Amino acid sequence: MHQRSYYSPKGGLPPQTQLLSDRAVFTEAYAVIPKGVLRDIVASYLPFWDNTRLWVLSRPLSGFAETFSQYIMEVGPGGGSDRPELDPGAEGVLFVVEGELTLTLAGERHVLTPGGYAFIPPGCDWQVRNAADSEVRFHWIRKAYEFVEGLGVPDPFVVNEVDVEPTPMPDTDGKWTTTRFVDPTDLRHDMHVNIVNFQPGGVIPFDETHVMEHGLYVLEGKAVYHLNQDWVEVEAGDYMWLRAFCPQSCYAGGPGPFRYLLYKDVNRHPKLRLDSR
Template identity: 65%
Template structure:
């Protein structure tokens, strides 16, 4: 099954291509346009078979410290029986293309485009790409931070097509968020959601907050405010925002604009220690 989500294909630009692009990295944000997702910036992981990835976010002291994000491409029959090496790392998977069989603590789930999986820290899991074409998915990792009286959240799977978006008030339906977990569930210390703007929808103020962000554009195009810059963004682009980077958005159309969003939530700010 294929959904309306952009997945990179790799390759290389021709030797005749212009060098100038939109890639940006500064003290407030990194912007990785879809054209950067080439063969020469892929990597591989121990324990994974017939798999390559684009590592698009990783903890960096003084920039963004809470999470890593990979775009994974798994050939048919490939995958891993021991994907995670950090027992403190929880995972969120979002499938953009292809089909996967995911087993977590003995529970098997079949996932297709639009599928989501949450895997708690310390869980035993494995994954294999099924079907005749490669599977592509986002793998977001964050160390789960315990809190007094709070249990680890359980493993679950979902598909965004089966979740009604939560519409922002006073927007006439132009701005909505597909939430995979209840925001009031304090067991979760990160949220991974899908944000949707209809043509003409906006973030009507400069959001400025402590939460770090990863934003991967799944569909459409828009103009996005990052710190003091307005940048044209389109499907396949990635935005990586450190804490307090101002942001806003104007979705000009012609179609809807959608992105996969990560943010850290629901925990005290560590005093003199790691953000974990």
């Protein structure tokens, strides 16, 4: 079985001799945030988090992606938070890429290692701590949950990627699979955070053009993405942020698997008014 790897940023600054140009792109349809821009100078901090910094990869912007935010959290030894989420209407997903994260979720203690995944419904009580001797780094994806009368709120859960069997995409001979952590037919969920896997040479063989917004963080490997008629090279540690209806396809171009963590909004009517709740 392939040994999974998970890229995580370390911060720092490049030397004064480095060229300024990089692969960062921000357009009206998509953004590419390459791993080289996740430096100390762009790190942020949050209230009620101890010994913690973060890189904000995406946030709602008027006229661009509007449904979610995504952070890479870096928590030092002994750090964490007893009040991590200040918005009672927010749901979240945590995905660990390095180290050990101790999560107390609805009163139950879990230790998440790389590949560890937690879904946190709105209003759920949770806390996180780093009880280890080195940093823990994890993704935190947040969305304002869209309540629907007659549908309950999803239950919290914790799992590791290694315990979830990837689903082959039709007619791909297993070269393209998706690791799904939530049943797609469970309409209580209004977002999916999956892992998409390609074997070398695997492709998305058409330009997907759809209503879902995306955040894509490359965990492993490299590929070439076709985004709104532009060809963009991406590799482990890069992040892509795609607006709804941005055409998108790719082929895996490296010697090993190409894998990314994928956010998308699902299972709800599009809002017809700006003040719609």
